[in-house]
Amino acid sequence: QVHLVQSGAEVKRPGASVKVSCTASGYTLTSYGISWVRQAPGQGLEWMGWINTYNGYTTYAQKFQGRLTMTRDTSTSTAYMELRSLRSDDTAVYYCARDVSGTAVGRWFDAWGQGTLVTVSS
Amino acid sequence: DIQMTQSPSSLSASVGDRVTITCRASQSISSHVNWYQQKPGKAPRLLVYAASSLQSGVPSRFSGSGSGSDFTLTISSLQPEDFATYYCQQSFITSALTFGGGTKVEI
DSSP, X not given: OOEEEEOOOEEEOTXXXXXXXXXXXXXXXXXXXXXXXXXXXXXXXXXXXXXXXXXOOEXXXXXXXXXXXXXXXXXXXXXXXXXXXXXXXXXXXXXEEEEEEOGGGOEEEEEEOOOEEEEEOO | OOOEEEEOSEEEOOTTOOXXXXXXXXXXXXXXXXXXXEOTTSOOEEEEETTTEEOTTOOTTEEEEEETTEEEEEXXXXXXXXXXXXXXXXXXXXXXXXXXXXXXXXX
């Protein structure tokens, strides 16, 4: 049974950084990528980026270029998302999701973490 | 980025109703569309991938169709547990995945 378990809620000051973890179980982390998706309060879903957990290659949405870093630790089956220079509009629930590539038919997210609330407030 | 426009943004329905949600892409995206269900306070759940393939464990009353730029999620007979928000998502541009704005299905 596939499980993604995320770290707990965080409260940060504007300008600070946050690092959220996502630990996979029930499958081999390096067999699938991990995407990160966020959801501001009362809003829709926003894709942030993706990490190839096999080789560490990353792709970030243009909006987050320069202040987002995704990494992974294969020894602990854990992926990480670090967002820097936090602003109040970064307040959101952050989800990790297992990213399945269907070659010619696209990509989809077939398992999700429980979400981590990050609150940015002075 | 490809824009995904969902309609309606919300709808009221009753148990047993047939419900249809539409998603239109700003350009042709082949069949690279997925559908998710989200209940309040919960993570999204994958329902349909590649436009029409039902995810394992998802009830057969859910179905997806379409190709090119117009896509549809249909619930053939709405059940009490189906009241939720539904999102489409495109993966045609793999460096810029985008979601629709969501459709809230209410009683």
